[in-house]
Each structure stands twice: as C-alpha cells, then as structure tokens.
Amino acid sequence: MLWRRRRARAGARARRAAERTTDYVDARLPLSEGGGLLRKAFPHHWSFFLGEIALYSFVVLLLTGVWLTLFFQPSMTEVVYHGSYTPLDGTRMSAAYESTLDISFDVRGGLLMRQLHHWAALVFLAAIGLHLLRIFFTGAFRRPREVNWLIGVTLFLLALAEGFAGYSLPDDLLSGTGLRIAQGIMLSLPVVGTYVSFFAFGGEFPGEDLVPRLYGLHILLLPGLLLALVAVHLILVFYLKHTHWAGRGRTNRNAVGKPMFPQFAASSGGLFFMVFGVLTLLSGVAQINPIWSYGPYRTDVVSTGSQPDWYVGFLEGSLRLVPPWESTVAGHTVMWNVLLPAVVLPGLLFAVLYAYPFAERRVTGDRGEHHLCDRPRDNPVRTGLGVAAISCYGVLLAAGGNDIIAESFEVSVNALTWLFRIAFVVLPVLAFMVTRRVCVALREADQERLTEGEESGEVRQTVAGGYEESREPIDEGRRYLLLGYGYRFGEESEVEREPSASEPER
Numbered sequence: 001m002l003w004r005r006r007r008a009r010a011g012a013r014a015r016r017a018a019e020r021t022t023d024y025v026d027a028r029l030p031l032s033e034g035g036g037l038l039r040k041a042f043p044h045h046w047s048f049f050l051g052e053i054a055l056y057s058f059v060v061l062l063l064t065g066v067w068l069t070l071f072f073q074p075s076m077t078e079v080v081y082h083g084s085y086t087p088l089d090g091t092r093m094s095a096a097y098e099s100t101l102d103i104s105f106d107v108r109g110g111l112l113m114r115q116l117h118h119w120a121a122l123v124f125l126a127a128i129g130l131h132l133l134r135i136f137f138t139g140a141f142r143r144p145r146e147v148n149w150l151i152g153v154t155l156f157l158l159a160l161a162e163g164f165a166g167y168s169l170p171d172d173l174l175s176g177t178g179l180r181i182a183q184g185i186m187l188s189l190p191v192v193g194t195y196v197s198f199f200a201f202g203g204e205f206p207g208e209d210l211v212p213r214l215y216g217l218h219i220l221l222l223p224g225l226l227l228a229l230v231a232v233h234l235i236l237v238f239y240l241k242h243t244h245w246a247g248r249g250r251t252n253r254n255a256v257g258k259p260m261f262p263q264f265a266a267s268s269g270g271l272f273f274m275v276f277g278v279l280t281l282l283s284g285v286a287q288i289n290p291i292w293s294y295g296p297y298r299t300d301v302v303s304t305g306s307q308p309d310w311y312v313g314f315l316e317g318s319l320r321l322v323p324p325w326e327s328t329v330a331g332h333t334v335m336w337n338v339l340l341p342a343v344v345l346p347g348l349l350f351a352v353l354y355a356y357p358f359a360e361r362r363v364t365g366d367r368g369e370h371h372l373c374d375r376p377r378d379n380p381v382r383t384g385l386g387v388a389a390i391s392c393y394g395v396l397l398a399a400g401g402n403d404i405i406a407e408s409f410e411v412s413v414n415a416l417t418w419l420f421r422i423a424f425v426v427l428p429v430l431a432f433m434v435t436r437r438v439c440v441a442l443r444e445a446d447q448e449r450l451t452e453g454e455e456s457g458e459v460r461q462t463v464a465g466g467y468e469e470s471r472e473p474i475d476e477g478r479r480y481l482l483l484g485y486g487y488r489f490g491e492e493s494e495v496e497r498e499p500s501a502s503e504p505e506r
Contacts, residue, residue: 140373180299180302
C-alpha cells in the first residue's frame with residue numbers, strides 16, 4: 001500500500017513537471033499549434049521505409065563526415081610518407097593521400113569511420129534510387145506531387161555528384177583513374193572542353209587545385225544543397241500528406257496510418273538505430289576501398305581491373321560499349337565515343353526523369369489529384385517502361401565489368417562487348433513487351449476472381465459428362481480492394497462498384 005502511494009505521488013509530481021514544462025515552452029514557441037502536426041498519419045507499409053532509410057543514411061553520412069574533416073588534409077602538396085603502413089614507407093605521395101592513410105592506421109577508430117562513411121554513401125544512393133522506383137511504379141509522382149518528384153530527382157543527381165566528389169578525395173590510384181576518365185569526358189565537350197578541363201584542374205592534368213575544390217564541394221556546397229532540398233521535400237510531404245495503398249477506409253481524400261507521435265516516432269527511431277547498426281556492422285566486417293592496396297595516384301599508372309562505385313558503373317559500361325566514332329566539324333574533333341555515353345546519355349536520362357510526370361499527364365489526359373498508390377499491374381505501359389529502363393541500366397552496369405567477366409569466364413572480351421551492345425538495344429524492348437503482357441494478364445486474373453470467384457481446387461463432372469471447376473467468392477476485404485482499384489463487378493452491377501482511386505466519392 002505504501003509503495004502504491006509513493007508511486008502515485010511520484011506520478012503526480014511528474015505530471016505537474018510536464019505541465020509546467022509544456023506551459024513554459026508554449027509561452028515562447030508555437031507548441032500548441034503543432035498539436036495537429038504531431039497527430040499526422042503516416043501509412044505503415046514496408047515500401048515507405050525506403051525514403052526513411054535514405055534519410056537516416058544521410059544522417060550517418062553527416063555525422064561521420066564531420067568527424068573525418070578533423071583529420072583529412074585536402075592538399076596536393078607532395079610529401080614523403082613515414083607512417084604506420086610500412087609497405088609505403090618512403091613513398092612520395094600527396095598530402096591528401098597521406099592523411100587518408102593516417103586516418104586508416106594511426107587515428108583510433110579512423111578506419112571504421114572511413115568505412116562507415118563509405119558504406120553509408122552507397123546505401124544512401126541505393127535507397128534514393130529504390131525510393132524513386134517505388135514512387136514511379138505506384139504513380140505517387142502525379143498531381144499534386146510533381147514538384148516533390150522534381151526535388152527527389154534533383155536530390156539523386158546531387159547525391160551522385162557528392163558521392164563522386166568524396167570518392168575522388170583520397171587521391172589514390174583508383175580514384176585518380178576515375179578523375180582521368182572525368183577529364184576525358186570534359187575534353188569531349190565540343191569547343192569548350194579544353195577550357196572546362198583547365199578550369200577544373202587548375203592547369204594540365206592532374207593539376208594542384210582539383211582536390212581542394214572537390215573538398216569544398218563535398219563538405220559545404222553539395223551537403224548544404226542536399227540539406228535544403230531534404231527539408232523542402234519533407235515539408236511538402238507533410239503538407240500534401242502521404243499516399244497510401246487502397247483498402248477499406250482508405251480513400252483518395254484521406255490518409256490512414258500511425259500518428260506521428262508517439263507511434264511513428266518510436267518505430268522510425270528504431271529504424272534509425274537499425275540502419276546505424278547495420279552500417280556499422282558492415283563497416284566492421286566488410287572491407288571497402290582499401291586505398292593502401294592501390295597506392296598513390298601516378299599519371300603513368302592505371303590500376304588493373306579498376307571499377308567505380310556502383311552508382312556510376314553504368315557510365316563506365318556505356319563508355320566501353322560505344323565504338324570509336326569521331327568526326328571533324330569546322331576544324332574541331334568531336335569524340336562521339338565519349339560525348340554520347342558520358343554526356344548525352346546521362347543528360348537524356350535526367351531529362352526524361354524530370355519530364356515524365358508532365359508527359360504522362362499530357363498523354364493520358366489525367367489531371368485529377370491522386371492520393372492512392374497504383375499497383376504496378378494497373379498501369380501496364382508505365383510499368384513496362386520502368387522495367388525496360390532497369391534492364392537497360394543492368395546491361396550498362398554489367399558492361400562496365402566486361403574485362404573482369406571475360407577473364408573470369410574465359411570468353412572473348414570483344415564477343416562479350418558485342419553481346420552487351422545487342423542486349424542494350426534488344427533487351428529493353430523485350431522487357432517492355434513481356435512486362436506489359438504480364439501486367440495485363442494479372443489484371444485479367446483479378447477481374448476473373450472478382451466476377452467468378454476464387455478457384456477452390458475442386459473439379460466436378462456434369463450430367464452431360466463434361467467437367468467444371470467450382471469457385472468460391474473472394475473475401476470482402478479482397479473484393480473491396482479490387483473495387484477500389486476500378487475493377488467492375490459484372491457489367492450490369494455498375495451500382496455496386498466503389499469509386500476508383502481517381503474518382504471523387506459520391
């Protein structure tokens with residue numbers, strides 16, 4: 001009894017303290033006005049976690065990046081190494097490479113932080129890519145979210161630039177090879193290519209200015225832009241409300257899910273620590289970017305079997321697939337084998353991504369608001385285009401390692417290159433046709449289940465000697481879901497049909 005009284009008094013004191021704290025904060029900040037915001041509904045589905053994983057990977061990147069800036073020296077000044085890694089003792093290298101070696105071998109926990117930073121970058125870009133695919137295949141880019149789609153594509157573009165800048169900072173042989181390729185891409189620009197290269201490198205390659213300039217971009221300008229766009233992206237998500245999957249109680253005019261506080265805050269906080277833990281585990285057990293094995297960059301040396309990080313692997317593959325085409329126009333040599341795959345192709349890719357929501361709206365004539373997610377099967381053309389683009393990307397990514405594949409499987413690298421060239425043209429067309437047909441078949445199967453019922457697995461013989469299968473009506477939840485996606489329950493049963501995702505409720 002005494003214990004209960006003490007517990008009750010302690011609870012009362014805690015409530016009074018909470019009330020006083022709330023009154024104190026509310027008198028100085030708009031706390032009470034944010035009460036509705038704290039109850040905002042967040043849909044609970046695994047596909048929505050992709051954006052959160054991207055956000056939390058970015059947080060890990062910021063934390064580890066701040067720590068690494070305390071030890072890294074962004075300088076191309078030549079020094080002689082006398083650190084803990086004895087195989088490179090006495091080797092001439094840049095101060096940037098030396099400081100990266102010191103972080104890896106002489107700073108306590110430095111190698112773990114370097115690898116955590118690199119793994120977080122890879123997961124960050126992968127999560128953004130998958131998040132964009134989820135939005136594309138479910139049609140979540142449609143009105144009123146076109147601006148948020150544009151922001152997401154811009155975030156992906158900035159993340160690519162940020163990753164490449166950070167990847168190039170250590171000035172090791174692998175990153176130097178990548179910078180050499182980047183310089184070749186700059187030189188392929190007609191008329192202005194030489195000027196762009198001299199401006200970026202501060203003179204002839206490799207120059208003295210590129211690493212300090214990349215360092216400023218990597219730790220200041222690009223992260224600042226990313227933070228600003230992430231903030232705008234989240235504000236628009238709150239303002240426009242989340243999309244959600246069709247189901248009972250979920251319409252085109254509401255949002256159903258967990259309230260932001262405390263349920264969503266607790267589960268999302270747990271996801272953050274899970275992401276942090278998995279990245280730390282990967283950093284501890286999976287070696288990545290061992291720069292000491294590559295050695296410092298030298299302009300007369302190229303690392304064997306060099307491969308970039310996966311997110312720029314498609315550019316490597318496209319460079320390897322285009323034949324050595326060049327032409328002379330008005331006294332200027334145009335290197336089509338570099339300009340087309342490394343400048344025109346990425347430009348077209350992002351131009352299509354930026355324009356797609358508006359192009360689909362113009363083609364389909366659909367100008368209504370959409371807050372329900374499409375199933376990929378319910379838009380066969382869009383899904384087919386997405387799968388075709390993924391297959392195209394897969395071909396280019398595999399082509400970026402054609403030399404490694406040829407050596408591993410003992411096949412001709414020339415034959416393999418021609419195989420990838422043919423696949424780059426043929427595979428996307430086949431992928432579109434097959435995907436579209438599969439989506440149509442799945443829609444027809446759903447319509448059949450709705451109108452005729454689910455197959456029971458039993459076959460009966462009729463009086464006339466034939467056979468017929470018995471069917472059972474689908475459950476109410478499944479029926480409601482299919483009606484919500486616009487399927488018809490018989491041509492004569494129009495009155496029973498629920499409004500679809502793009503129709504207003506009557």
